[in-house]
Amino acid sequence: MLRLQLRPGLTLAVTCLGLYVAAAAQARATRSSALSVAVAAISAPVLALANGVGVLAEDFSHGLRSLQAILAEHTHLEQEAAELRRVNQALSAEVASLRQGSRLLAAYPTLVEKAVVARVIARDVLRTHTLRLDRGRRDGIALDSAVLTENGLLGRVDSVQEHSCRVQLLTHPQAAAAARITGVAQEALLVGGDQPRITGLAPYTDVPENAQVLSTGSEGIYPPGLLLGSAGAARTDGLFTVAAVELAARASEANTVLVLQPAGRATP
Amino acid sequence: MKLALVFVLGLVLQLALTAAHLPWLLAACQPLLLVTVFAARTFSPIGVAWTGLAAGIATDIFAERIIGPGGIAGALAGIFVAGLVRRFEMQGPLFWIVGSLAAAASSELAWLAVVATLGMRPDHTWLGGLATIVMTAAAGFFVAVVELAARAWGSPARRRRRALQRL
Numbered sequence: 001m002l003r004l005q006l007r008p009g010l011t012l013a014v015t016c017l018g019l020y021v022a023a024a025a026q027a028r029a030t031r032s033s034a035l036s037v038a039v040a041a042i043s044a045p046v047l048a049l050a051n052g053v054g055v056l057a058e059d060f061s062h063g064l065r066s067l068q069a070i071l072a073e074h075t076h077l078e079q080e081a082a083e084l085r086r087v088n089q090a091l092s093a094e095v096a097s098l099r100q101g102s103r104l105l106a107a108y109p110t111l112v113e114k115a116v117v118a119r120v121i122a123r124d125v126l127r128t129h130t131l132r133l134d135r136g137r138r139d140g141i142a143l144d145s146a147v148l149t150e151n152g153l154l155g156r157v158d159s160v161q162e163h164s165c166r167v168q169l170l171t172h173p174q175a176a177a178a179a180r181i182t183g184v185a186q187e188a189l190l191v192g193g194d195q196p197r198i199t200g201l202a203p204y205t206d207v208p209e210n211a212q213v214l215s216t217g218s219e220g221i222y223p224p225g226l227l228l229g230s231a232g233a234a235r236t237d238g239l240f241t242v243a244a245v246e247l248a249a250r251a252s253e254a255n256t257v258l259v260l261q262p263a264g265r266a267t268p
Numbered sequence: 269m270k271l272a273l274v275f276v277l278g279l280v281l282q283l284a285l286t287a288a289h290l291p292w293l294l295a296a297c298q299p300l301l302l303v304t305v306f307a308a309r310t311f312s313p314i315g316v317a318w319t320g321l322a323a324g325i326a327t328d329i330f331a332e333r334i335i336g337p338g339g340i341a342g343a344l345a346g347i348f349v350a351g352l353v354r355r356f357e358m359q360g361p362l363f364w365i366v367g368s369l370a371a372a373a374s375s376e377l378a379w380l381a382v383v384a385t386l387g388m389r390p391d392h393t394w395l396g397g398l399a400t401i402v403m404t405a406a407a408g409f410f411v412a413v414v415e416l417a418a419r420a421w422g423s424p425a426r427r428r429r430r431a432l433q434r435l
């Protein structure tokens with residue numbers, strides 16, 4: 001029996017040489033297809049699995065991108081909706097203000113010629129009892145101009161700037177207006193405060209409840225005949241009959257007001 | 269046994285990386301060359317050369333090329349890598365990174381040389397060779413990182429730290 005004992009290095013070299021010769025032979029001969037078929041058969045499931053993994057990865061990546069796009073769109077839409085809500089609120093306020101202005105102009109058709117429509121831009125009806133309007137000296141507003149809402153007198157202008165003015169409300173503790181009560185012959189004085197009241201009437205004057213309290217214009221600020229409010233229960237307090245007054249105009253609800261030229265003064 | 273398992277895994281991975289739905293650049297990666305590098309840890313240079321030869325022949329067969337040049341190139345790459353690793357006593361991440369780079373470069377050079385002596389037209393030129401070297405080295409880098417992470421995870425120091433945290 002022939003026994004070959006080759007060194008490992010030599011065996012490797014011989015194998016490589018054999019491979020080289022085989023490769024040269026393959027290069028010059030037609031290739032067999034059996035091996036190709038076998039390779040294809042072995043490769044097919046591996047390739048199918050790898051392709052499945054690739055498709056899964058592609059789908060995942062695509063889904064991730066879609067999700068990011070959707071989230072970005074969602075954020076954008078949320079911002080857009082918030083902006084639209086804000087605009088909608090502003091427009092609603094604008095419409096309400098315009099409606100109030102229209103009603104105001106309709107309520108005083110004879111005064112419109114000498115009046116300026118103004119918008120309330122700030123209000124403090126509890127502490128300083130004032131409103132700030134968006135009209136000022138440039139718009140013809142002067143000191144002591146009477147300020148009206150569609151329901152009645154609100155107060156007078158006590159401070160004027162170039163583009164704005166401040167209104168002292170009839171609820172101001174220092175506010176006062178000459179007034180008369182429907183059904184009562186005497187003239188009286190409406191004084192402000194947290195609970196406005198009418199005073200200056202002779203003792204034991206009979207004041208009809210819920211009678212209209214109107215301006216007389218004697219103080220030189222408010223035009224005569226404008227509604228101030230309605231009279232409440234009257235009582236005699238010392239030398240005068242005093243009656244509580246429920247003011248007609250509510251400063252807390254006024255958004256648009258009418259500013260009249262002051263009585264006896266010309267607009268600059 | 270372990271080498272056989274790694275060899276089969278490398279072969280399957282090498283086949284899988286050519287799948288159409290994976291990034292096309294991955295097809296240039298040669299995981300079977302990493303098997304040769306892996307063998308350099310345990311085998312003698314001749315043993316590594318045999319592993320490279322087997323890896324090269326398998327590559328030739330599954331790439332449906334002429335069987336032989338790949339085997340010869342793999343054997344030469346195996347000898348070169350084994351020599352390099354022993355000469356510089358490479359360990360850790362450097363073993364995988366330099367080993368895979370050297371294996372890919374030497375294998376490509378040897379393959380081109382063998383194909384040229386056979387008077388054949390190579391199926392890829394310098395660009396394909398470069399892609400093979402880069403991608404195989406990248407795979408080596410990946411294996412190095414994974415090995416490093418695995419070692420850090422299973423290190424006695426980490427176990428001690430965890431034991432101390434539980435106290």
